[in-house]
Amino acid sequence: MTENSTVRSVTYDLLRSLRLTTVFGNPGSTEQTFLQEFPDDFTYVLALQEASAIAMADAFAQVTRRPALVNLHSSAGLGNSLGNLVAAYRGNTPLIVTSGQQHRELVIGEPYLGNRAATTMPEPWVKWSYEPARAQDVPEAFMRAYAVALQPPAGPVHLSIPMDDWNVPLAGFDRLRTVSDRVAPDTGRLRLFADRISASRSPALVFGPEVDRAGGWDAAVALAERLRAAVYGPPLPDRTSFPEDHPLFRGPLGMSVKTVSDRLTGHDLVIVIGAEVFRYYPYVPGDYLPAGTELLHITNDPSVAAYARMGDSILGDTRTAVELLVDLVADGAARTAPQPMPRPRLLPPAPSNPLTPPEVYAALSRVRPPDAVIVNESTSTMAQQVEWLPTVRSGSFFATASGGIGWGTPAAVGVALGDREGGVTRPVIGLIGDGSFQYSVQGIWTAAQHRLPIVYVVMRNHEYSILKSFAELEETPGVPGLDLPGLDIASLARGYGCRAAEVETAEDLEKEFTAALNAGTTTVIVVSTRPQKAML
Incomplete structure (x- = not known):
């Protein structure tokens, strides 16, 4: 000792x-x-x-x-x-x-x-x-x-x-151990899955957060392209595992039983890799799968495989499984490739006052650096974010996995600190609702203390817009506490040591965002927006 x-x-x-x-x-x-x-x-x-x-x-x-x-x-x-x-x-x-x-x-x-x-x-x-x-x-x-x-x-x-x-006195500890963080899938069962996939006339792929966490982004692209299969985003993802601007990407599945089933109509086989089957909310009744559609599921989590409502499963590391499948499945050149998803990107004929969320995202799309990472906790505008600010690189989108709010603001700090630890220089964009921002607003103090390159864009719509959307869907009128008047978010940000700006127009948003990228510290931009009905 x-x-x-x-x-x-x-x-x-x-x-x-x-x-x-x-x-x-x-x-x-x-x-x-x-x-x-x-x-x-x-x-x-x-x-x-x-x-x-x-x-x-x-x-x-x-x-x-x-x-x-x-x-x-x-x-x-x-x-x-x-x-x-x-x-x-x-x-x-x-x-x-x-x-x-x-x-x-x-x-x-x-x-x-x-x-x-x-x-x-x-x-x-x-x-x-x-x-x-x-x-x-x-x-x-x-x-x-x-x-x-x-x-x-x-x-x-x-x-x-x-x-x-x-x-307490202690002489030492000399039993340092290493452990594996990957488990290979059953190759025999994976071959059976590959045979079913090869025989499918119209397969659909759903790549979930496990794939990106495992470093399987490139393998996912290779599998989709080999199969010429449509790719959908899973409900409520906390990571993105496939480029959302890829011609095979067909957009998000939606959140409810009915919406997911409707989106998968026309596919005889759905292969869900690295996601739950499925993260449903809210409850809108329907068929869990369209008639005649089968489902295969690959995950590294036994509990996720167990509570899936349908499908046959394989346990194992998702990156390993996808890489093996690329070699095991037959080439899908004979299949008719899915038509590219229409991207209307509709904006009002004249600038709105206050701005609509699509106008905000359109402005950000013009000035977002290609290597920027997004942390999203603007829950009522998730669909518009995918439309205007698609994730196109691995490890560049993060959201809460729980459904609670108060994660996004401090999580942006963790992303920026992780980048700094790894010698990576890229801007971090926090897309936060005005209600969400209040849950962990103190996180911006840590960002300012470390002079982190974070740009928070806070959409100020004066309400819990996502909850109003749920209230309408669930036919629960008169719910109290859904309006948020009197929040001076810019003053709060300055009080915590951040740069802050309030903007009303797309031009001012672009100007302030560009300035924030070169500020050398954390900036909070508050954008007045119209409430957005969530796409549930």
Whole structure:
């Protein structure tokens, strides 16, 4: 044992070996024994609220393609984080989330700031939750947490660590391990799938978020082109896995049972790869599949395969499966290629005041750099975003996987920090609704402190437009709390240290957006817009 070697020093050495040297958090008193004398070779990313810390770490891990570490405060901080922890779980993001626990001597007496249900509190939204039985077990708990978080299906894990554990003497920990993060599909079953695909007269492909997370973008394009198959975007995607300007792309499937089935009419076989079958919301009754249509499903998540409402499934890494299928399926040259999807891109005959969302997106399409990444949490305008700002590169679109809001604003911070970590220079565009922006508005302070190249475009329509669309669909008139008057978003942004601008016209939006790209820091542009009825 080296002089003054403790659980804390041994754990920091292990974290270095695992490349977990960026810590996202908001410090509390039960974590200070871990954070004391914070090492110079580590980076602490301060979020002003724990939900923001989780979202930042989530996007950071997605961009860097390795686990990220989050440090939270006992039950209070862990509780604040849960909304975005759901998103990390649904998005298969490998996070190691730690929370401080009270002193072991005090825990039995239910002390102030103790967590009486430390291991069960974050369930079911973590893969594993544990509080070490002994202080000496803390490093090994981190090692196991790393392995569990990374192995497929990847996801967040949680460790509760009593505050007095960190100063306990410990000689060291020498059982550093590596684990695989991919499982190959059953090749025999995959050949059967390939035979069914080759025999299809009109196949449809649906590439979900798993494909882009696995690095399978190019393989997805190769498979679609070999088959000459129509490609659809899955309902409510949190990543995009196929170029949305490709001639074979037929647009989003929609969200409801009826909409999905209607869109797939005319296809005898649907191959869903790396997506749920399907993410439905809202409930609009219909046939789950058109008559005579069959479905094949490939995913690395056993639970996703199990709760699919129809279809035959294969478990395995989606990139590996797609690459194998490219060689196994017959060439589809004899098929009639799908007609390119009409892209009317209709705008009002004269500029609107306030602008419509299509006018906003049309303006952004004229000035968006080709390498820009989009983080979208403008939930009522998702269809217009795909139309005007299609995703054309791998790893350049991110959205929440949970359906909650409050993820997008801090997630843009995580994307930009992940780019900086990897030496990548590209602008990050946060497309945020005015209601969504309020959930995690404090995230822009972190962006400003790090001078991140983020341009937030906040659409100010003075309401929860998506909820009004649902109210109309669900025939629930008179729902309160759907209007948002009196928000001075530009002043809030300036108060957090960001550049800010308010615009009314497309020309001013283009001008301010272009200036923001060269500002060297974070900018919030508030655009007055008309409410947009969501395409459900």
